[in-house]
Each structure stands twice: as C-alpha cells, then as structure tokens.
C-alpha cells in the first residue's frame with residue numbers, strides 16, 4: 001500500500017448510456033468529450049458501415065440509428081454473457097442481425113453480424129469501452145490501462161466475466177467489477193458522515209436492481225439485493241410500441257416490418273415517455289407509407305396504466321429485499337433513485353409509497369453510477385482511504401447433484417468474498433476425471449438454474465471407485481466472480497481444473513480478440529485515413545482548378561491544359577490507389593508544382609490587375 | 625468463558641509490532657494466513673462467549689474487514705491480494721456465523737467438542753407430536769384461507785422458538801465445562817429450532833420468492 005500508482009478510471013457501461021469518471025483528492029468527476037461541451041453521456045451505440053468496419057460511437061452513432069437500423073448496434077448489454085436461446089425473444093426486437101455463434105464446442109453464445117464481420121457481445125462492448133478509455137486519455141494527456149466497471153447487481157458470473165473480457169479486449173485491465181446500485185450508494189454517501197440505511201432503486205434500460213445498504217463509519221455494507229435482469233425502462237417503450245403497432249394494424253391493415261419504421265416508433269416512444277413526465281398528454285404522428293399517417297394522443301393516465309404491471313414487479317422485489325435484510329419501510333432513511341426511467345413520476349410515486357419516504361432526487365439519476373465508479377476507482381488507487389464497500393453475491397451458487405437437483409453451496413445475499421468447499425469422488429474404478437456442472441440461481445432443479453460451465457477435474461489418481469477424495473473450493477471474489485481450486489486430499493496435490501464456460505469466452509479467445517481489436521481498429525483507422533487523404537486531395541485539386549479558372553488571363557493555354565490533364569489523372573489515380581501514403585506523395589508533388597502558378601496569381605492580384613474574391617482565400621483543408 | 629490463549633505469531637514478522645488480531649498487522653498491514661488453532665472468535669478478536677452484543681460484534685467485524693479487504697491491497701503482489709481475498713472470505717463466514725444466535729450456539733457446541741447434527745438427530749420428546757399437530761392445523765388454515773388462524777399459529781410458533789432460544793442462551797457459555805450428556809442435550813435443543821423454522825417458512829411461503837428467475 002501507499003506507493004503512487006497508475007490512474008484508475010471508473011466506467012458505467014450501461015444498456016442505453018455509458019459514462020467515464022475520474023477521481024482525485026477533489027473527489028469524483030465525470031469526463032466530458034471535449035473542453036467546450038459538458039456532455040458526459042456517451043450513448044451505448046456503435047455505428048458500422050456495410051462491411052462491418054466501425055465508424056462512429058455514441059451520439060453520432062445514435063443519430064444514424066433511424067437511417068441505418070441494420071448497421072447500428074444498441075442495447076448490446078442485453079446480450080452480454082448470455083446464450084443465444086436466452087435472448088432469442090429480445091433479438092426479435094433488435095433491428096440488427098444476431099445469430100448463434102458457430103463454435104466447435106457445445107457453448108451457446110450469440111453474435112452480432114454486420115456485413116462480412118461478426119462480433120461477440122464483449123467485442124461490441126469493447127468498442128464502447130475503448131471510446132471511453134480514449135476520452136479519458138485525451139483528458140489526462142497520457143495512456144490509461146486500468147478501470148473499474150459497473151454491472152447490474154443481478155448480473156450472474158457469466159455476465160460479469162463477459163464484462164471483464166470486454167475490458168481486456170479494449171486494452172483495459174478491469175481491476176474491479178462493482179454493482180451499479182452499490183456504486184450509486186457510494187456516490188450518494190461520500191460526503192455524509194452520519195450513519196444511515198439506504199435503499200437504492202435502480203431502474204435501467206433493461207435491468208432492475210434494488211439494494212439496501214447500511215452506511216456506518218465509512219463502511220458501505222450491502223444488506224440485501226434483489227431485482228430482475230429482464231425488467232427496465234425499455235419495457236415501458238415496448239408497451240407503447242406494441243400499442244402503436246396494433247392500432248396501425250387495425251386502422252390501416254399494415255404490419256410494421258421495416259426496421260426504419262420500427263426504429264422510428266422506438267424513438268417516438270422514448271420521447272413520449274419523457275414528455276409525459278411533465279405533461280398530461282402527448283401526441284405522435286408517423287408516416288407509414290402510401291400517404292398514410294398514424295396519429296395518436298396518449299394521456300399520462302393511460303401510460304401509467306400501461307406501465308403499472310412492470311412497476312409493481314419492481315415493488316415486489318423491493319419488499320423481498322427488505323425481508324431479506326429483516327427491515328421494514330420505517331428502517332429506511334433514504335431512497336436513492338438511479339436510471340433515467342426513475343424520472344417517470346408514476347415510478348417515483350409508487351417507490352415513495354412502498355418505502356414510505358420521499359425519494360432523494362438531488363443527484364442526477366443518470367450520472368450517479370458513473371460517479372460511484374469514480375469513487376471506487378479512488379478507493380482502489382489509495383486516494384480515498386476512509387471508505388470501504390462490503391457487497392453481497394446476488395445469486396445462490398451450487399452444483400448439479402445426482403438426479404438433477406441444485407445442491408446449494410453458497411446462498412444468495414451472502415457477503416463477498418465468500419467460499420465453500422465440497423468433496424468429490426469417483427463412481428468408476430480407475431476414473432481419472434470428474435465433471436462438475438456449476439450453477440447459479442434460486443430454483444430447485446439444475447435445469448432451471450444458470451449453468452456457469454462444466455468444471456473438469458483432471459489428474460485424479462486411478463483408484464477403486466469412491467476412494468479418491470477431491471476437495472474443491474468455490475470462492476466468489478469481491479467482484480462477484482467465481483474462482484475454483486481443487487486438491488486431492490490424500491496426496492495434497494492440486495488437481496487441474498479445466499473450465500468450459502456455458503456462455504462465455506475462453507482465455508485464449510479473449511486474448512485473440514484483444515489482438516484482433518487492435519488490428520481492426522488499425523484497419524478501420526486506415527480506411528478512415530484513406531478517405532481523409534482522398535478528401536484532402538480533392539479539396540486541393542478543386543482549389544487549383546478554381547484558381548486556373550479565375551486567373552485564366554495570367555496563364556497561357558498550354559499551361560492550363562497541362563494542369564487540367566494532370567488534375568484529371570490525379571483524380572483517377574486517387575480512386576484506384578488505396579495506399580494513403582502514395583496518394584499523399586502525389587498530392588504534395590502536385591501542390592509543389594502549382595506554387596509558381598499561385599505566386600503569379602497572387603502577384604497579379606496584389607498589383608490590382610485581377611480582382612480576387614473570397615473563393616480562394618486560404619482555408620484549412622480537412623485534417624487527416 | 626474459555627480462556628485458551630491464541631497461539632500464533634504474537635509479534636509481526638515484518639515490523640515486530642504487537643499483533644492484536646492473528647491475521648493482520650495494525651502497523652504495516654502484513655497479512656497472515658489463519659492459524660490452525662484459531663476459531664471464529666479469534667479471527668474477529670472478540671471474547672469467546674455466547675453473550676455477544678451485536679453492536680460490538682459489528683464494530684469488530686468492520687474494523688478487521690477494513691484492514692484486510694482486497695480493495696485495500698490493489699497495488700500489492702498477487703499473493704497478498706489472493707491472501708486478502710481468502711481471509712476476507714473467512715472473516716465473512718465468521719461474522720455470518722457469530723451474528724446469528726442459533727448458528728453461534730451451534731458453533732460454540734462444535735468447538736467445545738459437542739456432537740454434530742448428524743451424530744445426534746433427536747429432538748425433545750414431545751416436539752414431534754406437537755409439530756405434527758401444528759402442521760395439520762396450518763394446512764387446514766391454508767386450505768380455508770383462514771388468515772386469523774395462520775397469524776395465531778405464527779405467534780405460537782415464534783414464542784416457542786424464542787423460549788427454546790432462551791434455554792440455549794442460558795446454557796451456551798457453560799458448554800466449555802459441560803458433560804457429554806449436557807452437550808448432547810444442547811444439540812437436542814438446537815435441533816428443535818429447525819422444526820420451528822420449517823413451520824414458520826411454511827406459514828410465510830412467499831409465492832414470489834420462487835419466481836425470481838424469469
């Protein structure tokens with residue numbers, strides 16, 4: 001402890017929006033894109049071109065979502081660490097292509113397909129992370145290599161691993177995974193000295209978390225967490241979209257299939273949700289082709305009835321969390337709201353009812369998790385020494401027992417780090433391998449729980465069945481990530497463990513993707529560079545052309561003809577050559593040869609023989 | 625109260641400071657693996673007694689958690705970080721066990737050399753008949769949706785559980801010098817708590833609890 005370390009950044013990698021934070025002695029701050037703008041939010045949207053080359057990220061990518069629905073990837077977080085079968089329903093609502101990953105294993109993963117390229121969810125998330133990393137690097141003026149990343153509290157091991165993999169692919173060592181509601185509590189409680197019990201109600205785009213914490217002597221102790229990884233503000237939008245689609249079908253007999261109209265409906269629904277937060281009604285109008293226009297007025301009351309079932313599910317989770325913590329509403333001192341959907345007045349009203357206290361709204365619900373990630377970064381880098389976070393595991397961990405039951409080893413809501421040991425033996429004489437199916441979830445049967453993967457214990461000494469005793473330790477670390485170790489009890493030797501993740505990437509795959517990401521970034525950058533070089537050349541050529549035209553009296557016919565011909569040649573060359581260096585060389589040579597022309601034109605202009613106009617005033621060419 | 629001495633490096637091997645807990649040095653933050661002889665009370669540096677006050681237990685836990693949590697070893701060697709993770713898991717288990725009076729009593733019985741729940745499965749003589757009767761009545765009340773009867777059962781069972789826990793509390797700190805017969809009787813009392821807990825769980829069966837994973 002104590003020595004000065006590299007900087008650690010804090011990242012809120014959200015379904016809809018992402019943020020990057022830093023922290024120093026002055027406390028946590030969110031980092032904006034540039035000095036002039038205070039815009040700290042980066043929409044979690046990646047824009048590709050038709051070939052699958054990454055083009056834009058964030059606000060600019062989101063702006064193109066309607067025109068380019070099939071090459072604009074949003075909500076990738078919903079696919080992180082999940083199987084294709086798990087997300088088939090969600091995929092139906094996504095305008096871009098998602099397919100089952102063709103892997104030579106029995107792993108079940110989804111991938112996004114754009115043009116000739118395909119991306120696993122961690123690879124897409126890595127593009128967003130790289131963007132945030134670069135934003136921070138620009139701010140600091142030096143490279144950044146370590147980060148804290150937040151995840152929904154209800155994320156299982158596979159989803160956490162996928163997040164860590166995304167970091168590695170982006171060139172970031174993820175030094176800590178922190179639960180989003182816990183991060184929010186850190187941001188909330190940072191400057192508060194008094195002891196308190198806090199409930200964090202976190203309704204994100206796609207996930208809902210409720211965490212109850214006790215803040216005492218600077219220690220943030222999570223007492224209970226509950227939630228739903230399939231419940232969020234997107235459900236409010238989807239309810240509106242479903243209503244519109246149904247009415248359009250009834251009124252016009254038209255089925256909404258076009259990705260563009262789907263995306264338009266989504267954007268409209270998001271806007272309606274926002275408008276109904278401070279108004280009693282909102283209208284929409286959408287052209288659905290053939291001069292048909294669908295119009296609709298939605299009242300706040302109707303909207304509230306539509307979203308009530310979802311809100312009630314969140315309230316049930318709140319009650320369960322209080323029960324786990326053995327608390328009643330009267331014990332909760334403060335309710336902190338997180339996530340854009342908590343701006344909906346109906347949500348606030350119902351939350352106030354269930355906790356019997358008015359929620360705290362002074363912190364921006366879209367910034368608070370990012371700020372908390374910054375606080376955790378400052379704890380890890382030793383800047384903040386008075387604060388400590390003690391979190392819990394959201395899900396029970398166990399193994400599949402004979403007969404397909406879930407044998408629980410670690411219960412949900414247990415403080416992490418935590419560990420449990422179990423002894424395994426063989427069923428056949430001479431058996432040297434033991435396979436263990438590791439599960440997470442609250443259900444009784446293995447098939448209803450999430451399989452984290454099959455752990456294969458190797459190097460078991462060949463003995464009669466039942467004699468070997470392999471002690472396996474399951475340790476959930478402070479990130480909520482499982483680490484497994486095994487020992488043969490007789491020999492005391494560590495047994496080897498090979499993990500075959502059910503829905504995740506292997507270490508080798510992550511390493512390969514990290515390399516590929518750099519290569520792709522270079523390729524994509526090279527592609528952009530080529531476009532820039534061509535643009536610069538076109539700009540220069542146009543400039544000379546217009547000079548020749550305007551000052552034609554200063555040059556003789558053959559000179560002009562010679563230049564026209566060289567300009568035409570260069571234009572053809574630029575289109576056929578894809579080496580930016582060669583194009584630049586030719587451009588520079590050409591520009592050099594035009595210097596005498598420019599001088600003559602300038603002299604003539606100064607001597608007053610020719611009137612200049614603003615047309616060839618010096619302009620900065622596009623940078624490259 | 626048992627006065628066994630804690631046998632472990634009494635002085636820090638790195639800075640020679642007196643150790644106040646067996647697993648971490650207050651002065652230089654050097655971590656030590658849990659000694660074989662140390663129990664959960666040693667880990668949290670608290671007196672080995674059932675009569676713990678929950679405030680001071682929490683304070684002891686927080687103070688040690690603060691010193692050994694992996695977040696405070698971010699810049700140290702991988703060995704130190706791994707050790708801090710393992711130690712944190714161990715003190716978390718210690719805290720979870722000692723915080724809960726039933727688990728605490730069972731733990732004291734275990735380290736006092738009493739029989740385990742597998743070795744002695746008996747419950748007090750009249751309990752089985754009592755539980756069977758209660759279970760039938762609860763089922764009846766559930767079937768007919770008789771909320772008042774359910775509430776009455778809840779109260780009865782809670783009181784029975786509290787009474788038993790009081791007996792347990794009275795005897796726990798005498799376990800160190802207790803005879804095998806008394807230790808066995810203590811296990812029998814502990815076993816009966818499970819029956820009350822099962823009955824209470826049946827009464828509070830929360831249909832939502834099972835629907836957590838969608």
Ligand SMILES: [Zn+2]
Nearest residue numbers: 636639649652
């Ligand atoms: Zn020391």
